[in-house]
Amino acid sequence: MTMTEYKKTLPDAKTILRALWKTFVTLALTAALVFGMNAMMQAFLDDELRSVRESAQKTAEDIAALGEGDQTAALTKRLKLTAQEEFYQKYKNRESYHYYGQFYEMFEQVENADVLFLGTSHTAHGLNPLYIEKENTGHSFFNFALNGSNPQYYLDWYKVFRESGYPTPKMIVFCVDWFMCDDGWLWRRIDFDDSPDKPIAIMRSLRQTEIAAAKAASDTSDEAGAEQTEAAETSGGEKINWWDADAVMTKVFNQIPLIFSRDRIPEMLRWAFGIGEAEQNVPAETSDEASGGDKDGESIYDENGSVIMPEYHHEYLTDAIGNVTSMYYKGFIPWESYYDGSVSEQPCNVTNAEKDAFVALINQFMDDGIQLLFVEVPEYVNGRIAGSAMEENNAWIKKIADRYGIKFLNYNDELYSDINDDYELFSDWGHMNNGGATLFSKKLAQDIKPYLP
Amino acid sequence: MLFNSVQFLIFFPVTIIIYFLLPHKFRKYFLLAASCYFYMSFIPKYIFILLFTTIVDYSGALAVERLGGAEKPRAKKAAFIIALACNIGLLVFFKYLGMLGDTFNFFGAMINLKTIVVPEIALPIGISFHTFQSMGYLIDVYTGKEKAEHNFINFALFLMYFPQLVAGPIERSRNLFSQLKAEHRLTYDNISAGGRMMLWGMFKKVVVADNLAIISDAVFSNVTGFSGMGLVVGILCFTVQIYCDFSGYSDIAIGCARVMDINLMTNFDTPYFSASTPEFWRRWHISLSTWFRDYIYIPMGGNRVSKPRWVLNQMVTFAVSGIWHGANFTYAVWGLLNGAYIVISRFTKPLREKLKRVTHVGSVPALSQGIGIAVTFCLISFSWIFFRADNFADAFYVISNMFGSYAGDFSKLSELRLHLAYAAPAMLFGIEILMKQPKIVSWYKNTNTFVRIASYALLTAIIIVFGAYDNKAFIYFQF
Numbered sequence: 001m002t003m004t005e006y007k008k009t010l011p012d013a014k015t016i017l018r019a020l021w022k023t024f025v026t027l028a029l030t031a032a033l034v035f036g037m038n039a040m041m042q043a044f045l046d047d048e049l050r051s052v053r054e055s056a057q058k059t060a061e062d063i064a065a066l067g068e069g070d071q072t073a074a075l076t077k078r079l080k081l082t083a084q085e086e087f088y089q090k091y092k093n094r095e096s097y098h099y100y101g102q103f104y105e106m107f108e109q110v111e112n113a114d115v116l117f118l119g120t121s122h123t124a125h126g127l128n129p130l131y132i133e134k135e136n137t138g139h140s141f142f143n144f145a146l147n148g149s150n151p152q153y154y155l156d157w158y159k160v161f162r163e164s165g166y167p168t169p170k171m172i173v174f175c176v177d178w179f180m181c182d183d184g185w186l187w188r189r190i191d192f193d194d195s196p197d198k199p200i201a202i203m204r205s206l207r208q209t210e211i212a213a214a215k216a217a218s219d220t221s222d223e224a225g226a227e228q229t230e231a232a233e234t235s236g237g238e239k240i241n242w243w244d245a246d247a248v249m250t251k252v253f254n255q256i257p258l259i260f261s262r263d264r265i266p267e268m269l270r271w272a273f274g275i276g277e278a279e280q281n282v283p284a285e286t287s288d289e290a291s292g293g294d295k296d297g298e299s300i301y302d303e304n305g306s307v308i309m310p311e312y313h314h315e316y317l318t319d320a321i322g323n324v325t326s327m328y329y330k331g332f333i334p335w336e337s338y339y340d341g342s343v344s345e346q347p348c349n350v351t352n353a354e355k356d357a358f359v360a361l362i363n364q365f366m367d368d369g370i371q372l373l374f375v376e377v378p379e380y381v382n383g384r385i386a387g388s389a390m391e392e393n394n395a396w397i398k399k400i401a402d403r404y405g406i407k408f409l410n411y412n413d414e415l416y417s418d419i420n421d422d423y424e425l426f427s428d429w430g431h432m433n434n435g436g437a438t439l440f441s442k443k444l445a446q447d448i449k450p451y452l453p
Numbered sequence: 454m455l456f457n458s459v460q461f462l463i464f465f466p467v468t469i470i471i472y473f474l475l476p477h478k479f480r481k482y483f484l485l486a487a488s489c490y491f492y493m494s495f496i497p498k499y500i501f502i503l504l505f506t507t508i509v510d511y512s513g514a515l516a517v518e519r520l521g522g523a524e525k526p527r528a529k530k531a532a533f534i535i536a537l538a539c540n541i542g543l544l545v546f547f548k549y550l551g552m553l554g555d556t557f558n559f560f561g562a563m564i565n566l567k568t569i570v571v572p573e574i575a576l577p578i579g580i581s582f583h584t585f586q587s588m589g590y591l592i593d594v595y596t597g598k599e600k601a602e603h604n605f606i607n608f609a610l611f612l613m614y615f616p617q618l619v620a621g622p623i624e625r626s627r628n629l630f631s632q633l634k635a636e637h638r639l640t641y642d643n644i645s646a647g648g649r650m651m652l653w654g655m656f657k658k659v660v661v662a663d664n665l666a667i668i669s670d671a672v673f674s675n676v677t678g679f680s681g682m683g684l685v686v687g688i689l690c691f692t693v694q695i696y697c698d699f700s701g702y703s704d705i706a707i708g709c710a711r712v713m714d715i716n717l718m719t720n721f722d723t724p725y726f727s728a729s730t731p732e733f734w735r736r737w738h739i740s741l742s743t744w745f746r747d748y749i750y751i752p753m754g755g756n757r758v759s760k761p762r763w764v765l766n767q768m769v770t771f772a773v774s775g776i777w778h779g780a781n782f783t784y785a786v787w788g789l790l791n792g793a794y795i796v797i798s799r800f801t802k803p804l805r806e807k808l809k810r811v812t813h814v815g816s817v818p819a820l821s822q823g824i825g826i827a828v829t830f831c832l833i834s835f836s837w838i839f840f841r842a843d844n845f846a847d848a849f850y851v852i853s854n855m856f857g858s859y860a861g862d863f864s865k866l867s868e869l870r871l872h873l874a875y876a877a878p879a880m881l882f883g884i885e886i887l888m889k890q891p892k893i894v895s896w897y898k899n900t901n902t903f904v905r906i907a908s909y910a911l912l913t914a915i916i917i918v919f920g921a922y923d924n925k926a927f928i929y930f931q932f
Contacts (some may be wrong), residue, residue, distance in 0.1 A: 006476050011639035019644045022906060029910030034917055245459035253922075262918060263867040342677055345843070349575075 038258035044268040045257055102144050102331045103200055106164045111330065113142035114167075115452065118154060119175025119377070120186060121147030121335075126377045126432040127175065128332040128441040135445035139452055143331030148188035150180055151358035156190035158364060160200055170453040171371040176408075178376065178386075178393040181354035191250045327434070334434040341383060341423035348389035355396070362404055373451050374401050374408040378419045378440055381412060383429030407451055409444075417443070454494035456705045457659050464491065469712060473639045481610055481633065488615035492578075495619070499577040502543065503613060509539045510587040511608045514594040514601040521597075533595045540588050547576055552780035579619030581777055583612055585744055590626040592748055599626050607634060616709040620702050622720040622740035629715075637714035647711035652909060654704025655916055661877040662697035663921035665690040667870050669841065671863065676847045680854045683861025686874075688851070691841045692834040693878045696725060699738065723885050725833075728825030730794040733833055741777075745770050768792040778840070783848060787839040794832055873919060 105111055117127055123145035132141045149157070179185050190200075253259040261268075269275075327334045365372055374397065394410065401408040409415055419425055425436030432440060454460045468487045475483055493500050513536025520529040545553070554571030561568065590611070593599035602608040610633050617624060672679050672687025679687060703720035710717045720740050727733035734742055746755075750770045756763050768789060775788020809815035814824065842848035863871065887893050897905065 009477055009636065009638065011473055015639060015641045015644075018641050022645075022902075023648075026906050026909045026913065029907060030913040030917070033910060033914040037914075037918065245463060249459045249922075258918060263869045265918075266868045266872060338678075340677060342675065344674065 034256075034258065038256055040272055041258040041261060041265070041268050044264075044271050045261065047271065101328060102142075102146070105142055105331065106144075106161060106166050109164075109166055111140050111142050112167050113140040113330075114170040115139050115141045115173065116169045116171075117141065117143045117145055117173045117175060117331070118149075119145035119375075120149055120177050120180060121145070122177055122377050122379070122430050122432075123175035124331070124333050125335040125427070126437045126440055127444065128334075128437050129330040130332070131438060131441035132445045132448070135442075136449060136452060141330065145175060145331070146188060148186050150183050150186035150188065151354050151361055152183065153186070153188045153190060155357050155361055155364075158361065160190065168368055169370055171373065171451075172365055173373045173375055173448065175375050175377055176397050178390045178397070178412075179348045179350075181350035181358065181393065182348050183351055183354050184349060189247070189250070191247055191254065332437070334437065335427050335431055336433050337427035337431075339380075339383075339423055339426050339428050339433075341380065343383055343385060344429060345385045348386060348393065350389075350393060350396075359400065362400065362406075366404065371451075371453050372404070372406045373448065374406055375444065375448075376408075376410045376412055378411040378417065378432065378436070380423045380426045380429045381416075381420045383423060383426070409447060411440070415447070419443075454491055456702065457655060457663075460494070465709060469639075472713065473637075477636045480637075481606055484615075484633075485606060485610045485613060488610070488613040488618060491615040492613065492618055495578045496575065502547070502577050502580070503583065506540065506543065506584060506587055507605075507609045507612050509536055510591050510612070511602070511605055512536075513539075514591055514608075515603070517591070517595050518601040529595070533591065536591055537588065540584050540591070544580060544584050547574055547580055549776075549780045550574065552782075582621045582623055583618060585741070585777075586621075586623045587612055589623065589744055589748060593626055602626070602630060614710075614715075616706040617717055620699070620706070621738075622703060622706065622718050623744050624717060624740070628718060632715045635714075639712075640714065643711055643714050647708040647713075649909070650704045650708030650711060652708075652912055652916075654701040654706075654708060655920075656912055657697035657701030657704065657881065659920035659922070660873070660916055661881050662694045662701060664870055664873045664877055664919070665694040665697070667866060667921070668863070668874055669694055671866065672861070673841050673843070673847070676842070676850050678861060680860035681857045682859045683863075684851050684855040686861075686863075688834055688838060688841075688855070690874060692725075692830075692837050693881075695837065695840070696721070697881065723889065725830055725882070726826055726885070726889070727829050728822050730791065730798050730829055730832060733829055734791070734795065741774070745774055749773060764796050767795050771795070781844075783839045783842055783845060786845075786848075787836055790836045790839065791833075794836070869919075877919070 105113075117123060117129070119127075124143065124147055127143055127145065129141040129143050133139065146153070146157075258265075362372065376394070376397075390412070394413065398408055398410075400406075411417065412420065419432075419436060419439055422436075423429075425432055425439060427433045454464060464487075468484075472480055472483060472487075489500060492503060513532060516532035517529055517536070520532055551571050551574075554569055557566075558568045590599065594601045602611065607630065611624075611626060611629050612618075614624075614629070614633065669687050669691040672684060673691070676684070676687075700721035707717045707720070718740055720738060722736040722739065724733050724737040727736055750766055753766045753769065754762060755766065758766065771788040771792030772785055773788070775784040775786070775791075778784045778787070806815075809821060814821050838851050839848050842851060
């Protein structure tokens with residue numbers, strides 16, 4: 001074939017230009033539509049934050065009206081905790097707000113627990129530190145389990161954990177699941193928690209504000225200032241590989257409120273057209289008048305007099321004799337749903353990448369001198385058909401445990417109990433409800449005693 | 454690599470650019486390599502199964518042709534049967550072994566036979582599609598309707614051409630071979646028409662099907678938690694979901710091929726606007742329906758036989774069609790139910806005509822048509838229960854409780870998803886109705902370019918904002 005003949009087979013420039021031009025115009029119009037709606041969503045979210053500020057201001061005013069005295073201090077605390085609980089409840093069904101408290105603990109280091117629980121949703125809903133710490137005084141516990149989290153997620157999570165400066169725990173109780181290396185089943189990726197309204201980004205943002213404020217207050221030439229500056233610069237989000245198309249797309253979408261908050265589009269439209277709940281929103285000037293500070297000196301506002309995010313104080317509502325009545329406790333998230341014991345089939349496809357990640361994670365914990373314990377939380381065993389997957393995967397976990405000399409408490413096998421047979425303790429075959437979580441936590445509190453550092 | 458993935462969004466334009474930059478003689482090699490890459494992006498090792506089918510059917514067809522003389526009819530038949538048996542054997546091994554094992558164990562338990570353990574084998578994606586396409590070619594060569602393809606690359610490309618590799622349309626050799634061999638040019642009309650098809654298919658898949666899947670999955674994964682309208686909502690959602698899922702895939706596949714100047718056969722022709730079940734089956738999954746018609750129904754005698762034999766032909770064809778869809782007896786019942794619809798439809802035709810005359814419904818064609826569409830839609834929706842239910846117990850639970858009082862909990866679903874459950878199908882069927890009106894189609898084609906571009910932009914924005922992004926696989930990939 002000669003060059004002339006080859007050139008004849010090529011598309012003519014006019015065709016290409018025409019197609020490119022129309023594609024460009026279509027995409028430009030699409031962008032205009034999406035970003036137009038995005039501006040509306042941004043305005044809606046801003047307005048909602050203003051309503052949160054008003055609520056916080058009202059709490060502060062109620063507190064201010066109380067006067068002095070011990071009883072007042074208790075009431076003040078209660079009012080603040082109620083406001084906190086209300087805010088938390090508001091978001092309880094929204095993605096990642098479940099985990100706000102966990103990332104708050106990581107970055108704000110309130111409890112500085114020396115024993116951490118990691119695992120999937122089975123652990124997040126099934127293990128309440130309240131009952132563990134009652135039996136094991138001298139240790140502090142925190143549940144960092146997250147739904148949909150697989151070993152690769154925890155590898156990324158551990159980077160964030162170390163970045164936060166959280167004290168190295170003495171022990172990690174890794175709540176292994178027989179399906180944990182199935183990354184189709186466990187879907188979570190670190191970038192899901194990293195959009196502007198998600199916990200990691202929020203906490204980083206708060207940290208950067210603190211660092212910037214500290215930097216402004218002192219001379220930046222000293223060593224500490226340099227370290228803080230470096231921390232502020234490096235804590236700008238997870239690095240992703242440009243060739244990982246899914247991660248890039250998630251990263252892009254995480255920057256667009258219309259996309260990451262799209263489940264709220266109906267609310268946004270009601271707000272925009274003044275239907276229904278619109279009257280609950282607060283006029284902009286109200287928030288501008290908000291002033292910081294409360295009676296006992298602990299500010300619930302930032303330096304601009306605004307509460308920009310829920311205040312998660314890590315104190316929990318209690319009754320008159322001091323029993324904790326808050327459902328959410330140190331990372332534990334209760335989940336109640338009616339379950340009739342029906343059976344479902346659970347095919348499981350583990351991947352070598354997840355297995356490798358799990359081993360890498362164990363090595364990292366070991367290198368950091370952290371003692372490890374494996375626990376498999378109870379399931380309603382009759383509620384699922386898993387073929388041979390459960391036995392095979394548990395055997396693999398046991399092999400890893402033996403290789404590293406880690407104790408493995410398996411509550412679906414050798415530590416099988418009445419919990420496994422009672423579907424009324426479950427919200428589905430794998431997730432315990434509050435009753436199941438309480439029973440199991442009390443049981444584990446006894447069982448882990450010999451292994452605590 | 455799913456059509457609704459970011460990877461495909463990169464793969465497709467890159468493939469098109471390289472394809473059209475290459476001299477014609479190299480294009481088929483490149484297209485074959487691209488198709489292999491596309492298939493291997495799912496489970497790489499299964500390319501060997503595809504390769505096996507390709508080699509067997511390529512050499513089988515050549516052998517059939519060479520032994521086709523009158524002096525060796527038995528040898529020709531033997532070559533044909535061996536090749537066919539390899540295809541069917543492969544299908545049985547990967548797809549039906551588990552079902553056969555379960556059936557054996559079920560009946561074996563009645564006479565105290567020891568149970569057998571069948572290993573779990575992952576199903577190669579699209580095996581039913583490319584095996585049927587290949588078998589169709591083999592049968593055509595055997596019956597003398599087609600000549601065997603002598604060039605291995607051409608044959609491999611016929612079988613592996615990526616737009617239709619994993620979920621059809623199941624192409625015929627007479628349509629595809631000549632097009633794959635022809636010299637193509639990138640034209641604006643093809644880019645425009647193909648792009649439109651792909652955009653529309655993407656809307657069907659990610660906006661309609663995947664959003665409805667959230668509701669139908671919630672119902673069918675926990676049928677006992679629902680009753681009455683709760684179940685009806687689940688059934689209706691699945692009815693629209695499966696149509697949009699599969700026809701969406703077909704639209705994207707046809708659109709991709711169209712950009713390359715290749716016309717694949719139409720696979721769906723607005724089937725839910727059919728006024729009878731026979732009409733529905735002429736408009737639903739056309740490439741498979743015609744495959745069964747040409748290679749099973751007609752060879753059995755078709756409708757040029759006695760009535761009892763015709764009934765048998767219909768039922769066998771639909772039972773096989775049911776089993777083709779999945780290795781579960783619920784699919785067989787789904788097929789038989791649809792076969793029964795066709796049979797009853799034919800036998801009740803005089804009665805229905807009489808009823809139309811008596812009630813004067815026949816004198817108002819739109820009303821008659823409307824009633825026909827509504828009844829057909831209900832019958833087809835009912836049959837989907839067996840298609841979607843995990844087992845017979847669930848299917849019978851749905852049937853026996855769907856007319857009871859309402860029970861169910863959709864509260865875990867977001868408000869947006871619930872609104873999309875009716876708004877997206879309304880938009881879909883609204884546009885389909887409009888596109889059936891010649892005047893409107895003509896107006897749209899001749900209207901201002903900006904109006905058309907604005908409509909594409911709106912559709913793209915809807916896909917971006919309201920699409921479900923969990924890369925849900927197409928339902929028909931499992932078949």
